[in-house]
Each structure stands twice: as C-alpha cells, then as structure tokens.
Amino acid sequence: MSKSYLELGETHCAIGHPKTAFWQWMLTVDHKRIGIMYAAVMFVFFFVAVFTALAMRIELFAPGAQIMDGDTFNQAFTLHGVLMIFLFIIPGIPAIFGNIVMPLMIGAKDVSFPRLNWATFWLYIFGCLVALTSLFNFNITEGEVLFNFADTGWTFYAPYSLNTGTNVVTTLVAAFILGMASILTGLNFLVTIHRLRAPGMDFFKMPLFVWGIYATAWIQLLATPVVGITLILAIMEKYFGIGIFDPSKGGDPVLFQHLFWIYSHPAVYLMILPAFGIMSEIIPVFSRREIFGYRTIALSSASIAGIGYLVWGHHLFTSGMSDIAKTIFSFLTFFVAIPTGIKFYDWIATMYKGKIILDSPMLWALGTIITFAIGGLTGVTIAMVGSDIHLQDTYYSVAHFHYAILGGVVFLLFAGMHYWFPLVTGKFYKESTAKVAFYLNFVGINLLWFPMFIAGYLGMPRRYFDYLPEFEIYHQVSGVGAIVIISGLVLMFYNFLSSWKSGEAAPVNPWGATTLEWYTPTSPPPLENHSKVPYVDFGPYEYHHAQPKVKFDLATMKRID
C-alpha cells in the first residue's frame, strides 16, 4: 500500500538520498512538497507586509503625524508594495497551486523538469534575500554610516529612483532574479501541460485551473524578460552616466514607464488568471453541476492573457504619452472587460438550478464575485482617459487595485486553500471557524477600501502620510476595517495550522469533486500521485443527479461507472 507524500522518505531528491526529514524537504523535487514550501515562505512575507500596512493605517487614523514621520511612511509603503507584489502575489498561485495541483489534475507524476523546479524554488529564495537586502541601504561617508531604506514605491520610477541614494539597481536585480524564477516556473508548466497530459486528455478536457495556469505561464515567459532589459539600462544609467531615462542627460523617463509596465501590467493578469481558474474549479463542485460554457471560460483565459500584453499604456495617461497612444490604450483596455465578463456570467449560470452547498470554499468564491466585480468595474472607469486624469494617483485607484487583487486574487487563493486543504494535508479544517474568518475578511475588505473610493473621488491623493481634516472620517472607517480584516486573517491561519496538526482526518475526495487530482489512492496523495495513469475520455466536470458521473477504482484507475 502506498504511503502519503508527507511521510519520511517518501520523496525523490535533487542530490543524493538524505536520511533526515529536513534535508528531504530542502532537496525534494516532488512538486507537492515544493508547492508547500513556496506557500510557507510566501505567507511569512505576506504577514510582514500586512502588518506594515496596519502601521500605515494607524498613522493615517488622524491628521498629522501619529507614530511615524513622512519619510518612514514612504519607506513603509515601499516595503509593503515590494513584498506584496514581487515576493507574494506574482509567484503566488502558480507557484503554490500550480505546483501542487496542476500535475495531479492532468494525471502526471511530476512536472516536466523536476530538478529545474527544485532549482527554481531556491532561485526564488535567493531573489527574496536580494530583494530584502536591497531595501536596506548603508552609505559610508566620512567615517559615518548613514542608513536609509528604499522610499521609491514599488514602481521605482526613474529618474527619482536612480538619483536618490536608494539601491534601486539591487532591487531591480532582485526583480530580475524573481522574474527568472517566474520564467522557469512558467516554462516548466508549459512543457508539462503540453507533454504530460494523461492519454486521451486533449486541451478541451483539461480542468479550467490548468487552462488558467497555461495562460499564466505564457505571460510569465514572455513579459518577464523586459524587466531584465530595464535592469541593464538602469545599470548603464546609474554607473556609466548614459542617461537613458534621465531627461537632464537626454533620456526619456516615460520610456522607463513603458518598459516597467510592459512587464508589470501583464503581471496583473498573471496574478488573476490562475485565481479565475480556482473559481472555475470551486463553482461546479459546490453547485453540483457541470460548468456552464466550458469552452468560453477556457478561451477567455487565453484571450485575457493575449489582450493583457497590449494594454500597459493605461498606466501612463498622465505621464506625458502622446494623445493618440492614450486613445489606443484606453480602447484596448476596454476589451479586457469582455472575456472577464464572460467568465462571470458563466459562473453565475453554472449556479443557476444547481444544488448549492455553502461550505467555506464556496463562500470565499461567492464573496469574490462581489468584491472582484467592484474592483473590475471601477477599473473600467479609470481606463477612460478623461476620468483617469481626475482619479490617477488618488485613493480611488488604490481602492480599485486592492479590490481587484485582494478581493480577487488573494480571496481566491484563500478559497483554493480551503478547497485543497484536505487534499494537501489529509485533514479537515474547522468549518465553523473558517466561516467566521470569511465573514470577518469580507466585512473587513469592504470597510477598509470602500471609503477610499469616495475619498479618492473627492481628491485624497495616494502615498501621503497626512491629509486635510475633511478626509478624517474615511480614514477612520478604513482603520476599523483594517483591524477587522487582520483579525479575520489571523483566525484563518490559526485554523489552518491547528487543523493540520490535530484536525479530523479527511477521506479521499471529500467534496465529491470530478477532477483527477482527487482520485488518488491515499489521502493525502502518495509520492508519484495516481496509482496508474488513467485514460481520459470524459469532460472535467461531469455531474449526474448531483453526483460525479465518472467513478474510478482508485487502486487501478479503471472506470467503474
């Protein structure tokens, strides 16, 4: 009888055959273990960034300086942005669930290049370390050690970032290393999805999460190299005085913004597409119905990825781009809303006449439909050049971004964590606690960010540590929301950790799901996943009278329905 992949010795290693559990984890090439390690590292950074954000909220609770001065505030939002964007959410779902679940879903034993996957994880760790050290900057002048900390914001706009004492070059190096890790992850997944699908599984029999990962992998692969170029040009400017982005030396700072957003805008779709994939897994399982419009969801993922490359310029509407380029970008940006809308209608149509089960994964998914709709639609309003000129760099765009990324990507990541928790750990979390945590988060996000739409519309600029007294009420409501959402987060993670330690054991396929990752011989799955590779001649979400239509003998993976 096969053993679970979490047990001692149940792993292949990149180098040698270590005996201790510690080295077996450090050197593992098993995609499931690597995914768990990514999650562990990412959530440490996530909580550091969350508490930095809390400090900023406390500072903003009343006008004037409370707990920090303006410079510290600038450094705080830079730290928050860099950690959240580059270390947490960009690798985010692909690195965690792309690794853990995607090979299981397509019936593969591992990814195509398991050793590369291991090396990529350590490249990511190395990139994290470089990113952290780059934020601290020591200047030794005349025997005196000056300490400062990056305060450029996570966008590092030139020429300011290249002229201050901050280590923007090192930060870009970190972004490039992390980007390299992201490229290699994407490359690995693309080859895996093309080569290792179980026999019979064509592209339109893949689960929709795999489609999301596939589209994401293309973005990771083709958008990230542009960061590398930005880095090299920044080095030229900083150390050789070529002045590619510095207008006083003949360069054009708008070009830096072009290059930066050519990468960073597709990166936003890189975050959201696998999240949509998680949504497409959860909705049919907890509605007990085949998903509505499978092909439209799959192809809308691909088209969001495609269009996502072409819209970076909407970040530059107030940067001095030419009017014709503004018009083109505004027009192209509207197109992103179309495939996104298609997905939303498909999910809602799936639930229609379904047997909806309100377990916590479904609650998170439903909550996301509301929060992401707000985030997405406010995005359309600022895609219009005219309104953007009013709302750019105000709390309105801050609120839009957080509704879309926290309320969309991170909420769906949490949904996925609840959904796949029994698969990964073989345990159940406490459902009642999970529900309380969800409601705290859901109320918290709306309290925290909805007032910012109003404040931003009335003219509250972002990244300011002080404000006029008339904005006080909005900041105070936000501050309360921050407390609520953080208590929800802490409760949720406490639930996960304590349940993993001492939760009730979960059987194989506890949710009655139809996709292949649940049909493993043990719970949690054994080292090389399924007992045998099945032949796939069925769709991914086939339900009959609210029961999975396809049944397997888990020891031989033969169909028995």
Next chain:
Amino acid sequence: MATTKTYEEERAGYYKVLVGLLVLTAVTLIQPTMFLENATFGVQMLIGVIKAWMIVMYYMHMKGEKLIGASVIFAMFLVAFFFVIVMIDVNHFQFGDVSHITSEVTSAGGSSATDH
C-alpha cells in the same frame, strides 16, 4: 529526431545555407555605397530578416515544427506590437517645444561624423 536524409545530404544542406548567408553578408557590406543609398536602414533590416529566416528554418530545424513555430510567431508578434505602439508614441511627441530632450538635439545637430 526521425530523419530520412542521409549524412551527406544533410551536410550539403548546411553548406548551401552557409553560401547563402555569406552572399547576403556581402550584400550587407556593400549596399550602403552601392545601391538604394537612401533606404539603407530598411534594406539592412530586410536582409537581416532574410538571414534570420534561413538560420531559423535550416540551422535551427524549424521546418515542420507546428507548436514551436506558433510560439515563436506569438513572441514575434508581441515584440512587433511593442515596437508599433512605442513608435506611434514617439512619432507623435507632443512636447517638442518645451522638452529638454529635443531642444538639445537641435543645438547639437551640427556635429559631424569626424569627431574622433
């Protein structure tokens, strides 16, 4: 890789491509002083594209590779799109009168090719 060609046939193919590339390189070197002097940039890039096509098709064995070919075309399309947009932007530079970047150019426009 399943191939039906013999060693000699394949080697002959490599040499044929080599000759083609050498001829094109020669054209590259003489073109600016021989013909189409007003369109040097365009002609040079066109020759570059032809050479690149030969290398990709024959040296890199791209003939008949559907999936890889489609991937390459997709990447090329993106690069082309970046080019087009940024070129549209820079060709409609709206701040020429006030921009520090362009005013320096006009004042330095008289410099010649024989600086050093």
Next chain:
Amino acid sequence: MSDHPYVPEIAVDREGNEYEVQGWQGDFFGGKFGFWLFMLTEIMMFGAMFMVLTYYFTLHHDDFINASASLNRTLGGFNTVVLLISALTMGLGLLKMRHGDVKGAKLMIWATILLAIVFLGVKAVEWTAEYNHGVFLGLPALQGGLPESKPFGEIMFFGMYFTMTGLHGVHIIIGIGLMLWLLKRINAEKVTPEHYILHFNLALYWDLVHLIWVFVFPYYYMIGAGLSTGGH
C-alpha cells in the same frame, strides 16, 4: 532520481486499447520545446532592447547616423563572417553526433570554441581602439552635461552599442562555458548519439547567439555606412 531504467507506463481505455504514457524522463521533444521557450525569453529581451534603440533612433536620427559612421566596419564584418562559420561548425558537430561520429563531433565543438574566442579577441581589439579614441562607457565623452560630451543622440548610440554588444559577448562567453561542459558530458558518455538533447539544445543556443548578431551588426555598423568608407 530513479535508479531503475525508465519503463513507460501503459494506460488502458474502456475498450482495452493501450496507450503509452509520456513520462518526464527521456522526453526529447519536451527538452527541445522547453529550450525553445527559454529562447523566446531571449528574443523578448533583445526585442525590448531594440525597441529602446529604435525609440532613440527616431528621436535623434542624425546623431545615430553620425555615430554609426565612426564604427569599424572591417572588424565588424570580419566578426560577422567568423560567427557565421562557427554556426556551421556547430551544426556539423551536431550532425556528426547524430550519425554516430562522436570524435568528429568533438572536433567540431572545439572548432566552434576556437572561432568564438577569435570573435571575442576581435571584439577586444575593437573596444580597445574605441577606448583610445575616448569613446567608452564612463569616459567624459559619453557623460551628459560636460563640455567634452558628445551630443545626446551619440551618447545614446554608443551607450546602447556597448550595452548590446557587451551583452552579446556575455552570451558568447556563456556559450564557450557550456560547450566545454558539453565536451565533458560527451567524454563521460552522458551525451551519446542516442541521447544528444544537450548537444541539440546547445546548437540551438549558438544559432540564437548568431541570430542576435545578424540584427546587431547592421543596426550599429551599417546604418551610417553611407557617410564614410569605414574604419577610424
């Protein structure tokens, strides 16, 4: 990782037909596809760099032509031919390997390494001459705002010239390192006429390096060639 020889698994459908399962082990097409995807990232990287170059070419057209005219077309042209022939030797090496001539393949790899070193040597001569003319990264002529500065456009041209040819040179150096590693693997019989994916991918890499030069050369050396007859 597995110490046992890999045997592909067989999946069976409901009619009893058997299908061989593609594993990650020994997947030639997978290895090739993966390496092509990696090369696409290089295309994007150099593509974006050419975009920056074209951006400033549009803004500073005349400066670019002037600066280009001052580059040494003889050495540049010589290097183009060197690289072209090295692409041939690399390709022939792969051909020999596939047809079982391991010794010939190793010889061809050594020839490629030699040509790569010639390329770097010529590059070094070229850069030294430019340094002696006061045109190099960090020298006053390429700093904005000084009395001896060149015009913006020329600074930009030379800055990008050293950046891109330098980056290309780094790729050549990496290529040499990889070829030495490949020779080691061939000697250890890890790369054989039956299992030559590493050799195949390295040949692809070398063609890519050549491919980049195919565009770098005319863009820097030839656009201003009509203004002068070459050389300093």
